[in-house]
Amino acid sequence: MENIFRFFTTHLSLTPGRPASAEASVFVHSYAELNIKNLEWEEVLIRRNKYPEFHLYGLRGLPEAGKEMILSEHTGTAILFEEHHRRIHLYISERSYIQVIDLIRDLFIRLEEYRGTLVLHASAASDGEKIIAVVGRKGAGKSTFLLELLVDHQYKFVSGDKLFLRINDGEIQAYGWPDYPSLGFGTILKYPRLAEMLKAEGYELDPAKPEAKILFSPHLLEKVFDFQFIAGPMPLQAVLLPDVLASEETGVIQESDPRLVTEHVEITANNPLNGWNHFIKPASSDVMLPKIQQLSDALSTCRMVSVRGKGILDSELLSRITDSSARALV
Incomplete structure (x- = not known):
């Protein structure tokens, strides 16, 4: 144990x-x-x-x-x-x-x-005061941008797959959750030390299959990059909505539709496999939907941006993401 x-x-x-x-x-x-x-x-x-x-x-x-x-x-x-x-x-x-x-x-x-917590399918990192969530479909680039924040901007690791959210007085508070990161070969190969350690652990990395993914312990990431875990709670500052495309330069644009985020909220009652045990009955959708509406209303307090391109997040782009006054497509 x-x-x-x-x-x-x-x-x-x-x-x-x-x-x-x-x-x-x-x-x-x-x-x-x-x-x-x-x-x-x-x-x-x-x-x-x-x-x-x-x-x-x-x-x-x-x-x-x-x-x-x-x-x-x-x-x-x-x-x-x-x-x-x-x-x-x-x-x-x-x-x-x-x-x-x-x-x-x-x-x-x-x-x-x-207890009123919403579970968002997202990775997340923090500068020590506020949290940036990276939200999107599978393969969109959540882990790519997470590593950019951790490695290139010295953010702290909050979560690799799920983020807990609570709304207090109209503000979104975010909490980390322990999980196993899932990284594509293409992302892993950008970091030679990570690739070497995974190979030493017996993983096979094929550069010809950059979209293929593997799961591994978060402690391996901690060992490779020497970053810190931080659980929260902290205010949610921004939401990144990634779309990694190898052929395009990275750019950002402000979004305003909260459904781009709320569609990624996971509700246990809606999971067809939730009945594998009955020790704790899942909270019903009727209980959870008002919480999602609260999240939708509260998203106006944080910045939502689409991030499209190669997955390279330089200091200028990060500033645009965290600066609420920046609106232009880069």
Whole structure:
């Protein structure tokens, strides 16, 4: 469990001892101790992903009323949910790392949604006072511009894939979230030391496939670039909407339509795979939609810009992005 705790300590604090109250108590056992009675099983898909180690599935059984078991033999993991007692029993092996992280992330996000938090599919960095979010479709260049901010402008790492947002008095406060960065070969090869370290870890990088991507630990990025993690909360200063095109010079233009951002808000209740467990029922869309409207209204307090071109973010362009008075297409 040490490596799992380390994964979350980039953004969360771990305090020894048992709190007076908790949303769940988790007990950890060896997978070898698992003793399953005869159960009727049904197949369940936990997480769909093109990367095999992140594609999670298993069997679901109901040992008795108020209990639910998930068995994933391919990862040597079993999860017993005891809803009435708010307890979770984990039976883990050396292959359980990703699945346990995914479970904790899933439970945490469900709780955050009940607290009014929105989850934005975005990478993000901070200058120490405010946060810049990079929002867009897959392959648009979120990680490319994130690394530009981290490496060339000494910003601090906030998040590589998801950003938590809360609206307080009309202002958007952003929080980081621990995750695995996904970088394309083309982006990786721009940074020789990163490419060398990934090759040493056994990754194969093919320059002929710049669009191909790999997932790896955020601690590897920390080791390569010696940047700092910062969790927040901090005000959201700007939103970058990237479109990386190798043939064009990089330029920016101000946007005003909040839907360019709100369409990337992820709601657990809308995820068709959310029913893989029932320990914490997802907040309904009826609960979440007013929060999205609040975000839409509050986006007027921060700058939204489309960034189109090669993915090179020099100081002049960064100034245009963070300067609310800059409106011209570069």
